[in-house]
Amino acid sequence: MKTRNFIISVLITLSTLVLYAQDGQLDTSFGNGGYVQTDFFGFTDWGFAIALQNDNAIVAVGSAETSLDDYVPALIRYLPDGSVDTSFGVNGIVTTEFNSQVIDYYSDVVIQDDQKIIAGGHFGDFNDQNIMLSRYQPNGDLDASFGTAGIVVTDIGDNRFGTMVIQDDGKILVGGTSEPQSQQEIMLVRYLTDGSFDPSFGNNGVVITDVPSSSTNVTRIVVLDDGKILLGASTSGIFKIFKYNVDGSPDTSFGTDGVISTGFTDNAGSFDITSEGKIFVAVGNCANDECQSYLLTYLEDGTLDTTIGNNGVVTITIPDFSAGTVLMQENQRVLVLGFVPDFFEGGETVLTRYWLNGGLDTSFSNDGQIRWWNFLGTDLLLQNDGKILHFGYTWWYDGDEDFYMMRYENDPLGVQDQNLNSLKVYPNPSIGVFSIVFENNFESTLPFQVTDITGKVIQEGAFIDTRSSLDLSTAQSGLYFLHVNNSSIRLVKE
Numbered sequence: 001m002k003t004r005n006f007i008i009s010v011l012i013t014l015s016t017l018v019l020y021a022q023d024g025q026l027d028t029s030f031g032n033g034g035y036v037q038t039d040f041f042g043f044t045d046w047g048f049a050i051a052l053q054n055d056n057a058i059v060a061v062g063s064a065e066t067s068l069d070d071y072v073p074a075l076i077r078y079l080p081d082g083s084v085d086t087s088f089g090v091n092g093i094v095t096t097e098f099n100s101q102v103i104d105y106y107s108d109v110v111i112q113d114d115q116k117i118i119a120g121g122h123f124g125d126f127n128d129q130n131i132m133l134s135r136y137q138p139n140g141d142l143d144a145s146f147g148t149a150g151i152v153v154t155d156i157g158d159n160r161f162g163t164m165v166i167q168d169d170g171k172i173l174v175g176g177t178s179e180p181q182s183q184q185e186i187m188l189v190r191y192l193t194d195g196s197f198d199p200s201f202g203n204n205g206v207v208i209t210d211v212p213s214s215s216t217n218v219t220r221i222v223v224l225d226d227g228k229i230l231l232g233a234s235t236s237g238i239f240k241i242f243k244y245n246v247d248g249s250p251d252t253s254f255g256t257d258g259v260i261s262t263g264f265t266d267n268a269g270s271f272d273i274t275s276e277g278k279i280f281v282a283v284g285n286c287a288n289d290e291c292q293s294y295l296l297t298y299l300e301d302g303t304l305d306t307t308i309g310n311n312g313v314v315t316i317t318i319p320d321f322s323a324g325t326v327l328m329q330e331n332q333r334v335l336v337l338g339f340v341p342d343f344f345e346g347g348e349t350v351l352t353r354y355w356l357n358g359g360l361d362t363s364f365s366n367d368g369q370i371r372w373w374n375f376l377g378t379d380l381l382l383q384n385d386g387k388i389l390h391f392g393y394t395w396w397y398d399g400d401e402d403f404y405m406m407r408y409e410n411d412p413l414g415v416q417d418q419n420l421n422s423l424k425v426y427p428n429p430s431i432g433v434f435s436i437v438f439e440n441n442f443e444s445t446l447p448f449q450v451t452d453i454t455g456k457v458i459q460e461g462a463f464i465d466t467r468s469s470l471d472l473s474t475a476q477s478g479l480y481f482l483h484v485n486n487s488s489i490r491l492v493k494e
Contacts, residue, residue, distance in 0.1 A: 023410050024353070024365025027387055030407035031082030037394065038076060038084070038403040040064040040093060045074070047393040047403035048107045049379045053115055053138075056080040056383065060391060060403060061119045063105030064095055071103040072096065073121055075136065076403065089140030096134055096142070096151075098123040106134075110166045112193075116143055120174060122161040130155045131176055133164075133195065147195035156206065159187055162218030162233070171198055175218040175231050183212035186233055188221075188248065202248035209242060209250075211235045220270045220326075230279070232271050238262070239269035239283045243302070255302030262296055272328040274356065275456050278305060282316075282323035282336045292316075293323035293338060295358060307447065307462070314358030318369065321350060327380045329410075331481075332356050332451055333364075335388065337377050349377035351390060355483055356457075357447040363488070365408075375404055386410045425482070429492035432473030434482075438466040448484040450491070 026034025039045065043065035050060045057077055064074035072095045077088035084092035098104045106119040117136040122129045131154040135146035142150030158179040165173050170193045178187040186209040190201040197205025213235035220232040227246040232239065239262045243254035250258030262269065262283050269283035279298040284291050293316040297305040304312030316323065318340065325337040334354050341347040349372045353364035360368040377392040388408040393401050422440040438446075445462035450470065452458055458475060463484070472480065472493050480491040 022365070023363060023408070024351075024370055025409045027407040027409050029081065031405070034408075035404065035406045036078065036082040039400065040074060040076075040403075041066050043068065044071075044401045045393060045403050046105065046401060047378060047391055047405075048105065049109050050381050050389060050391045050405070051109045051111045051117070052381060052383060052389075053077075053111055057085055058082075058381075058389065058405075059109055059111065059117055060405065061106035061109040061121075062393065062403065063103060064093075066095065071105065073098070073104050073106040073119065073123075073132075073134070075106065075109070075117070075119060075140070077140070078405075082405070082407070087139070094136065094140040098132065107161060108163050110164060110172075112166060112170065118164070118166070118172060120161050120164045122159070122176070124158075128158050129160050131159050131161045131174060131189070133172070133174070133191070135195070145194065152191065152195040154189060156187070163221055165221045165223055167223050167227075173221055173223065173229065175221045175233070177216045177218065178208060184214065184216035184235075185210050185212055186216060186218060186231070186235070186242065188229070188231060188244065190248070200247065207244065207248040215267070217267050219268060219324075220272075222271075222273055224273070224277075230271070230273075232269065232281075234267045234269060237265045237267065239264055239266045239281070241271060241279065241281070241298075241302075253301065260298060260302040264294060266323070268322065268324040270324055270326045272326045272334065274328060274332060275330075278356075280326060280328060280334050280356070282326045282338070284322040284338070286322055291320050291322040291341075293318070293321045295323075295334075295336070295354060297356070297358075307460075308356070309358040314354075316352075317360065318350060318352065321352075325377075325380050327382065329382065330386070332449070332457060332483075333361055335380055337380050337390075339376070340371075348373045349375050349392065351377065351380075351388075356449060357483070370408070372406075382410070383407075423484070423489065425489055425491065428490075429494045430472075431494050432471060432475075434470040434472070434491060436463065436468045436470055436482075438463070441466060446484060448482060451481050451483065452478065 028034050045064045047062040059077050061075050063071045075094040077085040079085050086092050104123040106121040108120045110118050115138045120133050124130050133152040135143040160177050162176040172191040174189045176187050177184045188207040190198040216235050218233040222230045229244040231242045241260045243251040245251050252258050264283040264285045266284040271281040277300045281296040284293040295314040297308040320340050321338050323338040327335040352369040353361040362368045374395050376395045379391045381389040388410045391405045394404050424437045447462045450459040482489045
């Protein structure tokens with residue numbers, strides 16, 4: 001009885017917390033009413049990526065125009081409340097001049113365990129560009145122990161930076177493209193912590209995957225728990241996922257010879273991994289100025305999870321939505337960032353959230369989506385407290401582009417109920433078996449998942465009748481969540 005009373009008191013406490021702020025609402029304690037806008041030098045600034053340091057300071061990177069038509073890679077650091085950290089660089093800003101003939105920029109940033117900052121991008125002229133990595137001390141000074149005076153330039157023909165990650169052992173993985181003889185190939189490079197090539201990876205640190213493709217764009221790298229690597233890229237417009245072994249060789253047990261092709265035309269598709277190792281992909285199919293986006297779920301071996309949607313494919317119902325960044329929450333809901341173009345007014349960035357069964361999570365910002373006009377969202381990040389940082393830059397806004405960032409309220413455990421009027425669960429609490437009754441009929445089957453408070457899926461399946469049961473007899477006593485038909489119901493196992 002004491003255990004039951006304790007659990008019920010926890011539920012009451014959690015319910016109080018949920019009422020405090022709805023997921024997707026602006027966090028008004030951040031910046032100016034929830035958003036931060038930064039103009040570096042009075043000209044054009046483009047923001048592309050953010051990363052979080054241990055003290056919850058936010059490092060943002062992109063490009064800043066220091067004078068008319070002079071663009072340099074730029075970093076800025078914000079304090080946790082969104083104000084600029086003036087102890088970083090010069091009044092919070094660091095720029096590094098490469099004196100190239102094109103617009104130079106950092107398009108990604110990662111933080112080492114020692115809080116040093118690695119920013120990556122590419123520079124050069126229009127016919128020969130090189131991948132560049134710069135490592136900065138926590139105060140914004142270049143780290144002279146990295147590469148040459150803090151900078152590593154990778155010149156293997158005409159190569160361009162895509163994205164990067166830091167492995168658990170501190171090695172740096174960079175995905176990009178190489179262009180021999182006008183055919184762009186995927187290039188995956190692994191560096192040691194001092195910026196030199198890792199000789200144990202590929203051919204002296206470099207893996208070239210011969211696609212070939214007239215256009216290639218690498219958007220995402222994920223290092224799995226076993227050290228294997230997933231890389232997402234668009235090749236000749238078709239979004240694909242490649243899997244590599246720890247040494248850089250293709251993992252031929254995955255998909256077809258180490259590759260899965262979504263079959264959809266998208267230069268900006270992306271993916272993330274669920275706690276069970278499933279691959280959740282957002283991809284669009286754009287033609288003739290019209291876009292239709294989809295969510296796809298793959299199993300660990302690269303085959304579609306046919307229990308989700310239409311044989312593993314869910315159609316996103318937002319008209320003309322072009323999907324991009326994908327970010328999995330701990331509670332197994334997935335954030336999808338994309339864009340809806342408008343020929344006359346530029347368009348709007350859309351942030352939406354889905355359940356893993358493909359249903360729109362309407363508890364997020366009332367209707368499952370947030371829209372911003374004249375803002376191009378380029379990156380998403382979840383803070384340790386679950387709040388969502390949404391970063392990018394203003395677009396055609398007052399005639400100038402600036403770094404722009406918002407922070408949204410978000411419950412990391414997803415404990416709020418969206419009770420279905422047609423669904424009854426009893427007894428609740430239960431010693432293990434819950435009766436599930438739907439007052440309204442449903443067509444065919446109705447997928448469901450049960451997760452614990454960490455978001456781990458402990459049971460999933462599909463209801464096939466309006467009267468069913470859910471057996472959690474083998475689960476430990478505690479709080480669980482039944483997710484069905486875009487809704488979430490608390491279950492208490494005694």
